[in-house]
Amino acid sequence: MNKDNTFEKVVSLAKRRGFIYPGSEIYGGLANTYDFGPNGTELKRNIMNLWWQNFVSVREDMFGLDTAILMSPRVWEASGHTQSFTNVLIDCTNCQYRTRADHLIEDALPDLGNVEGLPLEKLDQIIAENKIKCPNCGKIAWTKARHFNQLFETQVGIVTSGKNTVYLRGELAQGMFVNFKQVLDSIHPKLPFGLAQSGKAFRNEITLGKFTFRTLEFDLAEFEYFVKPEEWEKWFEYWKKAMYEFALRLGLNKDHLRWREHSKEELSHYSKRTEDLEYKFPWGYKEMWGLAYRTDFDLKNHMEKSGADLRYIDPQTNEKFIPHVVEPTFGLSRLVTIVMMDSYWEDEVKKRTVLKLVPQLAPYKAAVFPLLANKPELIQKARKIFEDLKRNYRTAWDDRGNIGKRYAAQDEIGTPFCVTVDFQTLEDQTVTLRDRDTTEQVRLKTNKLGDFLKEKLQAQQF
Incomplete structure (x- = not known):
């Protein structure tokens, strides 16, 4: 079956059968927002429950958290997100169409591959040399590429001022990092161990997404796995294997999956190594889940900025050190669409459409x-x-x-x-x-x- 055609059919089925609805539809909608209907809610919850069972409940080295969406703005300053959590924005001066420069290039020049993380000047050069037209009006009239922060800002209190600014979390990780000391002091876990949670994250996306692939708010499930610095590679490979096996257990076709390592330019500000488990969408391979080696970046920065001692004391040697972190991240909102795409089947003989969901996932x-x-x-x-x-x-x-x-x-x-x-x-x-x-x-x-x-x-x- 033509996979491009399958995507459109799945989007139609998702609305018709109560899986996913456009957000605020009776008011004309809001771009990049979707609501999960009765069947979509059950499917997403079943995926989440299996994730929790597989990675948390059955393990003695994993502990769950449920941290706040709103945190002190100092958390995001210390983590580097207020400075570095950015995408590259570009505008068409003819029609005011706005998009991400890297996505514009990748859509126009698919054979060029991933260009995320390239310097602004290089992105401008590629657009100019290839005479990339605006997909909205067809003109070539682009502004210079510039950085745009993805964190959503809001205000706490009844008076609006810079002093009252807080951020909707752009990832779940920081809530776990700032509770690291409390976990050590209260339940005394031994390395290696992980802190896990699921919940909403928010990103002010520039480019309109493709259904639930890229949205303003989305569900994540992730854990920070704290290890001795010299053991990070072993655990990176361990969790890489575990993530892939979990994807297959959800019923995903291995021929639609691949691992791709980030280039040096593409790495997030906190990561020394990142690999994405990508899914083969009709528009090419794109990230489904991510695996990052965050080193001691987060704990070290929070220790310096807060003054709290975030070191771990080895019970055998009494050595004090800051653990390193391996972070598997699972995007749940986009996973609902992916699971539906991979289970979608048209029975040509009996003229019926079937979602061959793994029974545990079925609503x-x-x-x-x-x-x-x-x-x-x-x-x-x-x-x-x-x-x-x-x-x-x-x-x-x-x-x-x-x-x-x-x-x-x-x-x-x-x-x-x-x-x-x-x-x-x-x-x-x-x-x-x-x-x-x-x-x-x-x-x-x-x-x-x-x-x-x-x-x-x-x-x-x-």
């Missing part, structure tokens, strides 16, 4: 249908089965339209199994159980239904 694990909505005896029996199933699994109820349309709707949202209650059910206590991927149907005793689903769903767990 609903099963759906229950009474064959006819105007037969009280069928409704009563179906409701009893529905109530029993939903005690253990998120289960959908649908009594609208014909059975074929109900199957089609559940296929499109990725429900693994559908249960139909018909007149035979009233006679012999059996139901029709339909498999999403194969459409095969079997008759099953109602008292065996729960065990059957448990066995099937557990067999497909990772």
Whole structure:
């Protein structure tokens, strides 16, 4: 299937089936904002729960945090974000179209590769030499490239002044770094250990994104893994392998994934080494998740600026040192779209559209249908089965339209199994159980239904 075409179809399905809606749509929308609908919320939550289970719950060296979105502005000054958390902005003087200079070049000259991090003068030179036109008006009338800070500013208190300025967090990491000392003093973890959290981050993006790929606010899940300085490479490779394996467990096709290391010019101000796990979008490979070696940059800066002692004391040697940090970051908002793209399938034989989601990710694990909505005896029996199933699994109820349309709707949202209650059910206590991927149907005793689903769903767990 043409993957370019798949993207447009997934975007349409996402709205039609309640996964993702344009933000503020009844007021004309707000660029780069999206709302997750009922099914999208469940899908994102299921991904998050699996992430937490995989990287936090089952590990004795990982500890969860939930830190504030708003922090002292001194945090962002110490971390370097107020100076260095920037993108490169360029404007068309003819139509006032505004975009990122690196994205303009990459879209116009895809064979050139990634140009993020190049000096402003070099970006201007590439645009001029290649006579890159404005994608909005077609003219060549660009301003000089300049830096633009991505942090959102807001005010605390009732009086607006520079003294009251705070920032919406641009990443989750700083909340974990500033709590490093409190964690050491309260639970006394031993190196190596990690601090993990998930939540919203905010970036004032210049360029309009492609659906949830680039938005003003987004969900992240990440952890800072604190290690001895001499052991960072070992742990970098360890987490690189773990991230890739997790991507495969989510059902992503390995042929759509690759690792790409950042060039020296492209590295963030805090990183000595960064690799992106990229996904093959229709517009090329782009970042899905990131893995960064942040050295002791953050803890060292916060120690200097705050005066707090952020050193770790080795319990064996009593040596004091600032740990180094390896940071895996997982973008959840864009991952919802990626998972939908990789699970999207059109059955040309049976003329149906299916989201072949890993069962653990599916918004609903099963759906229950009474064959006819105007037969009280069928409704009563179906409701009893529905109530029993939903005690253990998120289960959908649908009594609208014909059975074929109900199957089609559940296929499109990725429900693994559908249960139909018909007149035979009233006679012999059996139901029709339909498999999403194969459409095969079997008759099953109602008292065996729960065990059957448990066995099937557990067999497909990772």
